[in-house]
Amino acid sequence: MRRETLLNLVIALALLAVPLAAQALDEPFAITLATKVAILALAGVGLNIALGLGGMVSLGHAAFFGIGGYMMAVLATPVQAYEPLMTWPIELAGTKSMPLIWLGAVVAGAVGALAIGALSLRTSGVYFIMITLAFGQMLYYFAISWPAYGGEDGIAIYVRNGFPGLNTLDPLHFFALAYAVLLAALWLAHRLGGSPFGLALAGARQAPARVAALGIRPYRLKLAAFVLSGAVTALAGALYADLNRFVSPSMLSWHTSGEIMVLVILGGVGRLFGPVAGAALFILLEHFLGGISEYWQLFLGLILLGIVLFARGGLIGTLAGREVPHD
Amino acid sequence: MNATKTLLAAAAALVTAGAALAEPIKVGMITTLSGGGASLGIDTRDGFMLAVQQAANPDLTVVIEDDQRKPDVAVQLADKLIQSEKVDVLTGIVWSNLAMAVVPAATAQGKFYLSTNAAPSALAGKGCNPNYFSVSYQNDNLHEAAGAYAATAGITKAFIMAPNYPAGKDSLTGFKRFYEGEVVGEVYTKLGQTDYAGEIAQIRASGADGVFIFLPGGMGISFVKQYADSGVGLPLIGPAFSFDQSIIQAMGDSAVGVLNGANWSPDLDNAANAAFVQAFSAEYGRLPSVYASYGYDTANLLLSAMGTADISDPDAFRAALKAADFDSVRGDFAFGPSNHPVQDLYVREVVRDGDILTNRIVGTAMEDRGNAYEGECKM
């Protein structure tokens, strides 16, 4: 077994062990934290498809995270208010069922990523970073000033949405759901890396001219990866909204984009389990530094700097060595 | 995330002779202590903790957490305080959007929530809850005070302005509710906007004889400085948030003479207030803001209820809170039907007092004002 595979297994089991131990010790908040790790990791897995596989540095993934979150509110609030979602052109009721909400979030995230990606991918490099950032801010300001879903106040869902056969209000059940979705996304990302599509994408990243010579248009490949990436991140957004039972424009702010990116890089770009390790480390830092000082973000900044400058390859890279992950 | 400072009120486990064996109460305070807007949360905390220290009640424990002004963080902190710290009472949230994220879930779990500031209309009307008490006001109140007083200040053709977000819209609605003059211009600005040259040009061209603004925090500082420099010179009125102790120093003399609707002022004439202003200044070396006064009142309300009822009997404790039997720094204080204050509203003016700027009361805008939503509250 390769060292990185072993490490991945350890990380996956550790993330599973924390809430189980917390349940035994009657510390339900630790389960909430572990759920947050799983959901942020899922968002990171989404970003990693664009970042690691496609080489697209998107600083606007909060847009898709927020779209997923708002999709939850759009679908679930009509049920809460006993009103139909729409009456024209067809009569459509809202839903409190998670699988349907997830479907809605994935579709909305994919459509959003298609629109933003189609424009942004006309450029590359540093242009791409700034443009994705700017589109993210555009949605942020739109969400703040558009009154239908609470504007800056956001909107609360009083009861967490349901999943057939589970009691989602039980922290452990909800964790299990988030964890299962995370594993499924990891499996998808793993298969993607080894698929013809993934190989062509890696080719488009490393040697675009050569791929173009084979008759493949890098633009379409990258756009497809970007859409997939946005859809996975939107799914994470829907779960995050359900974790908090609340959606607000802060999910769309550029700090959220920065944080998702930070946790991918903390764990290791392009590493399958990088986002999981990064999310866990990020939450631990946030939790423990916050206990030490009011100015904890200063220390978080210094630690991040140290990691970028001296521990390249992130946590996984440091622990498992510099091998290429997707072989 | 969590500047967890468990401060035992029993600073030195004072043996209070003859004290009844009351049940201990644990309070979770979620407020903004870092990032933008931290000054409001710091004042809330300092006001609250001043009352806690003065009371030195060994049965009261306070856990303080920093929400970074992020709703998702606030929700997670509330979960943590309820699940891990097992607090009985939550308090401290500054912003309406954070309150909307936390309060309904907390009260649904049987916890008490005492608001030190934010009091959105939804929680005063249809969403009211017997376990939710707003000690500060209902969000519209200070805007209503400005509207009711505008005519007295000679404003009959008002230009009104607020950021384009829910609290901004509530603000203009609140102002218009008791304003009897004409509105000649109504503008929504971008949230976080810092340059108001365009809006000031519109004010100049509108033919208004007075301006109402609700621009909290840095937005208000920017506007007031630019407005003073523009030479438009029409009377300016707003709610206290835009002209409070924590920010008028940054406006400088530009703010002098500005009117603002409030329910408290450092010069409000009652013994409890004089003692509070003196003690706060001595403890922290600055004058208290409205947020500090709300924090201080909230802690004293809680302490008064602890003196007469046990938290293990929620009905009795709720009744003890509702009685509001404490010396408010606002003088007379009572709760109305939806657990929001019924109180006098004033208009203050920013004045220079030696080196510092402060507020002084110039008139009473409304007496015994409740709020516009309590009719919708069924509890």
Added chain:
Amino acid sequence: MSAMLLIEQALNGLQYGVMLFLMAAGLTLVFGVMGLINLAHGSLYMVGAFACAGVAAVTGNFWLGLAASLAAAAAAGAIVELTVIRRLYARDHLDQVLATFALILVFSEGTRWLFGSFPLYLDIPAALAGPITLPGGIEYPLYRLVLIGIGLAVAAGLFWLIGATRLGVRIRAGEADREMIAALGVDISRLYTIVFALGAALAGLAGALVGALQSVQVGMGEPVLILAFVVIVIGGIGSIKGALVGAILVGLTDTLGRFLLPVAFGTFLPPSEATSIGAALASMLIYILMAGVLVIRPGGLFGRA
């Protein structure tokens, strides 16, 4: 709506634009010469404003504060370049984004630690306070006119610096071919430090000048940073001329959009809805402008792509 109001709004847009230019110029120079994307540029804007407010509060002199803002921002820029940024030139954009994001956290919380959480006071110097009457009877704040003047003067100075001095020759050479210029014996690392400090000083200057009009507080640089990104995407990265044109375009679009859109919607919607929807759309207008430019010219108006 009168023609005078429109002219006044156009002046406001111009003033907003030239201040954005001061921010965007530094960003675009640093990217053009060193290939570095610097998210912490907004922090240098904040450093300038705080230095100016701090020194002005102690000395009572705005102009000393302004000098301090240039010095402090340039010094902060040079220190950051020497300790952190120069390790990032050889890295990909991703590492640069993360490291400069981390720098934002350090700068913001460090400033809050030093100056506290309350906004600082900084006012317009007395000599420039108040409005003056322009030809045509427009009352316009003198300070804003001075800002337009300073901004245009700095722009002219930059064009001269890059077009006609030895430093400018090296900067242009660095943009064209990085290896070549090192081979010619130019001390490349010193050049980089100077360029970075120059960009930082421009941001600090903008922070101090704008700080007198607005509120000096932690986090004040971030909204400006994102606008500066929009500006250089529109203008073309690396181009000073593009930054100037882009900045003025963004300044005018934003100011006039905020003013005209609610009026336009008011012709067919009730007033409160018109102002609300107009304002919502106005806040997105510059991003729509950016998307439009990208569709026509993906490399920006003056980009090399």
